[in-house]
Every structure is written in C-alpha cells, then in structure tokens.
Amino acid sequence: MLRHSLRVRLLLPVLALVLAVVVAATLVLATTEASRVRAEAATAIDRQTSALQSLFSVTRSIMLERVHNAMRLLRREGDAIGQASVGGQITVPGHDGPVNDLVLGKTPQGNRFELVDSVTATMDGTATLFSRTGDQFVRVSTNVKKDDGSRAIGTILDPNGPVIAQIRKDESFYGVVDILGNPYVTGYEPMYPAGGSSAIGIWYVGYKTDLESLDRVISQSRVLDSGFIALFDSKSKLRFHSKTGATTDPAIMAKIVATAPADWVITRQEVPDWGFTLVSAYPKSDVNHVILRQSLWIGAIGLLVCLLLLGLQSALIWSRVLKPVQHLTAVAEELSLGKWNHTIDEVNLKDEIGTLARAIARLSNSVRLAMDRLSKR
Template sequence: MLRHSLRVRLLLPVLALVLAVVVVVALVLATIEANRVKADAAASIKSQTSSLQSLLAVTRSIMLDSVHSSMRLLRQESDVLGTPSAGSEITVSGRHANELLLGNKPQSNTFQLVDSVTSTMGGTATLFSSAEDGFVRVSTNIKKDDGSRATGTQLDPHGPVIAEIRKGLAFYGVVDILGNPYVTGYEPIYDGKNPKPIGIWYVGYKTDLQVLDDVISDSHVLDSGFIALFDSKGKLRFHSKTGGTTDPALIEKVAQEQPSDWSVEKEDVPGWGFTLVSAYPKSDIESVIARQSIWIGIIGLLICFILLGLQSVLIWTRVLQPIQHLTAVADELSVGKWDHTIEEVKLKDEIGTLAKAIARLSNSVRLAMDRLNKR
C-alpha cells in the first residue's frame, strides 16, 4: 500500500518539516508586515497633516498681515472723523444698542467708513457698539446669506473675542462669523471716560480655503481611511473624497465616537481653532496582512512542492532504483541465476555495501554450483 511505500516514508518527514517552516515563516512575515503597514500609515498621516499644518500656518500669516494693515487704515479714518463716544440707546435691525459716535457723528446704519476701508484694502470691516448683553454690529459690510448687511447681529457672547475685549485687549486670529471662518482683528474702542469699551473696531478677511479643500479631498489613509478638518464649533469643513470613506455622516461619527475598530488621531491647528482628524479602520491593516499571508503561503507551498519533487527524484535515483535492481538480482539468485552485472558496487554508501555483499553471495553461489557440476 501507498502508506507502506519507502518513498512515502522518506518524503513525509521532509514534507512535515517544510510545512512547519512555511507556517513559521508566514507568521513571522505577517508580524513584520503588520508593523510595516502601521508604520507606513503613521508616516503617511504625519506627512499629510504636516503639509496641511504648514499650508494653514502660511495662509494665516499672510492674511494677518493684511488684517493689521486694514486695521491701521480703519483707525486712521476713524480718527479723522473725531473722538469716539457713546450716544443714547438706539435700535438696529431689531436689537437694542448704544449709538456709537465719532466726532458726534452717529455711525449706526452709516456705511461710508467701513466701505471706504474695504474698497482700499478688501476684506470686511465693522463697527460694534456696546449693548446691555454684549456688542452689536451697528455698521458693517459683512453680508448675511440673503445678501443683506449683518447689522443688528451680536458678537458671539461665548467666543474667544469678547473675553479678550472685556480684558481691554485686542484680538487677532481666526473666528467663525455667521458660519464662515475669518482671519480677523478686533480692538476695543474707548471714549476716554469709561474704563469699559464702548465699542469695537473690526476688520477681517473671509478665508479662501479652496487650495486646502483640494489637498484634503485628494488625501486618504490606506484603503478606507480619511483626513478631515473640523472648525472650532465641531463642524466638518473639509474631508477626503477619495478612498473607501467619503460619507460626511460616517466621518463625523468616527471622529466623535472614535470606535474601537478604528485608529483615530486628532491634532489642533494652532491659531485657527481647527482640529485635524486622521483615521483608518483596523480592518485595512488586517486585509493587507491577509493578502500578504496568502501570497506568502502560495509561494511557500510552491517551494514545498519543488523541494518535494527534487527530493522524490533524488530518492528514486539514489535509493529506490538501486534497491529495486538489487532486489531483482536477489530474486534471480534464488532461482539459480547468478550471471549478473551489479553496477551498484561502485557506490560508496550503504547501498554500495549491500551491493558488494550480494555480489559476494552471487559469486559464492556460482562457485558452489560449479563444484557440484564437476562431481
């Protein structure tokens, strides 16, 4: 039977050893591949986020230069009109505030000053006046979604600007204005009598982040990962539009909940209040490892079959074929045939030793038969 075959018994240990080596090598290479994929993912995230951080830093720096220049012009033109002071209470677009006077000239619903500044410097400009619960825009060229001027709207009472203004400090940075990010400058207005600000000078530029949108849209991590940018209020601004995860709802869910089957990294964008989120599903790494393991297994099996084939040929030519020939010689000796040529006696191994013993036996039988025939 096949299981009693000498060839099978000689090949089985080789097969077991080769298969064990293939399994061990596959496990080692799978571990190495897992570490490599994780390192590549981390390097890809670092490279892409560093580029985005640099782009945002340069954009902010350039725009802040324009903000400072525009603020100087606004202050200069305000000085030309006269000393600031607070007037009586007025209503601007349905909201109560104190009238803001420059040289006794009311500024509410008067847009010559703010429009003059922006016609020269671009961007937007606003005069805020104090109100019981904060500061209200009484003159502005910031537009609402319907295209009308945003007079009567209030400075965010919980934002970073008002905290600085109440301390008597200026604020320069990125803020959200009516749902859009602006690079801005705010400086308190005093009347020389009241220690509290009676208003605020504002200039700002709406950020044109189309380049940033293009860069983030083309970015992704592994097969299904993404990079996303959230603003200071947690609103998703930009996200990857390539790769396996492009649904904004899923991106927001992953960023907020950070599920255990995802690897999620967050980092703040200095000066913007934005948050960069990089994430990829752990299954991406598992799928890469699975693909690599399959290839390693296939290659290992091919090597196994090749080795087994070579071993089988060697066993046949070096062991089984000589044994079969010596077995045939022994069978013929048993029926009185001793005229054989035994080439295997030239071998220097155990088979050669066996062949020499059979050759001696054959010669002894032949001599014995010759003596019997002479009687």
C-alpha cells in the first residue's frame, strides 16, 4: 500500500509542515496586504483632495481680488452719479408687485443698466443694484443672466442665504454664494442714504466661477477600481465627479453618498469658504478583490515552492535513504537464501545506513565462513 511506503512516511511530515507554513504565510501576508491597500487608498484620497482644496483656495483668492477691484469701481462710479436715496415705486419684470426705486443723485436706477454694464465692461464679471422693499432686496438693475440669457431683474436676494444675514447686521459680505443655481465669487456692501444708518439697497459685484480646471482634475480622479471623487454644492447638488473607473453614473454616486451603504467607505471634506463638499468613496469589495488576488498569487507561489521542496526532498530521500535501504534489503534477502557474495558499497557511509551496511557485511562474512567450515567437514 502506498500509505505504508517509507517514502510517503518520510514525505508526509515535510508536506504537512510546508503546507502549514504556506497557509500561515498567506494569512499573514493577506492581512498585511489589506492594511497596505487601505493605507494606500487613504493616501490617494488625501493627495487628491489636498490638491483640489489648494486649487479651490487659489481660485478664490485670485477671484476675490478681482471682486474687490470691481466693487471699488462700482462704488466710485455710483458715488460720481450722486448720493443714494429711495425713489418711488416702480414695476420691474420678474417681480410680483411694486418695488421701491433706487435713485443715485437725481437718476433713477430701476430698469436701467448703464451703471452696472459700464463697470462690467471694464472689469468683466457681473454687477447689480438691489433695492430694499420691505424685508426683501430686489434686483432693480443687473446684468446677472438667467439660464435663458435674459437679465435676472426682479429676482430677490436669497432670504435664507449667508449674505442677507450680514447685510441685516450692516456688514459687508465677500465670498462664494449660489446665484440662480451657479456658484459666484461675490462682494455685497450695504447701501445707505445720506445720514442714514439703515440699508436701502445693496451694491453687488461678482464673477461666475470658472471651474473647468477643477472639473478636469476631478473627472480624472478615482479611488481603487470602483471608487470615485465627487463635488457637491451647498444644496447637495452634484457638480463634478470622477469619469474613470467602474462607478461613473452621477445618479448612482448621489445615491451612494446620500444613503452611505455599509459596504462603502465614504469620506467627506468641507471646502472652506465655498460651501462645497468633497466626497471620496470606494466599496470595501475593491479591497477584498485586491486581497483575494494577492492571496491567490501568494498561495500559488507557496504551492510552487512546496512542490519544489517536495521534489527536492523526494530526490534526496531516494538517493540518500531509499536506494541504499533497498540495496541492503536485497542483500539481506539473498543472504537469507544462502547467497553471500555481495559488494556492499554502503559500508563507507558515515550514517546509520552505513552502520547497518557494515553489520550486514559482517553477517555475510560470518555466514560465508560458517559455510566454508561446513563444506570442509
């Protein structure tokens, strides 16, 4: 029987030991690989989000400088026309009901665009004059455009936004706001009448943010195989997202971010002064797939090493143990049949097999001498 073979008995402990080492090494390396993959994913996320945060910061700084310059020009040209005051009520397109006109010097500004257009002709961007009517601030002169290309006259300042809170405290606001669904880097300053302390309107200048470079960077970003990076605005609207990797559908991305499934790792970072949120996400299965691939490679290499070791061990056992033992076994068999003229080369070995060979050689010699004495009688 094969299981009673000396070779099998000698190889089985070696095989068991090698397999145990391979399994243990696979488990240890798989655990180490899992930690490495997670660390690399976190590092990639930090690197990409840090680059985007820097890009946002630089963009805001550059654009705010333009906003301050444009605001100085608007205020200078407005002051040159005359002191601000409240005019009579007028009707402006896009607004239900009458609105207080805004007068600079003796020139009504409602439904007129010379001032705002002259400023943007020099500085680009957009400009607006808001008139206060009750608790609302209404655009009575503007070159901010709606999606259809018409002027956004008659629209109101967001009553729940960060700007109106500052204006009601008689403070200016400079920063990023959402205007008609688009992010603008803006400046708002309260407008006062002569000797007045309550704002009758607002001076506004702003620049629609050009985020094409951000779009390019984000669209080329991803995390592992199926992860993504996405940018959401203050209203949780998905602005930009990765366009490489396995997850590129905006609807799926928005659902993942909104529901935060347990099998995804999701990281959120606020973008200071923008009201945006950077989201990085990847499925845990990506890490598991990497671990599985690495484990298979490690296991395959381990098995290959195991086979090589077994082959080497088998060859050594055959040449150093089994072959001499088989020869000595054959000699012993023939000796038991009365054949004693054998050449036993194994007597030169210095191990236990050599000891056995010398004992058999002595036995063979003793049998031969005994047989010689018997034959002489």
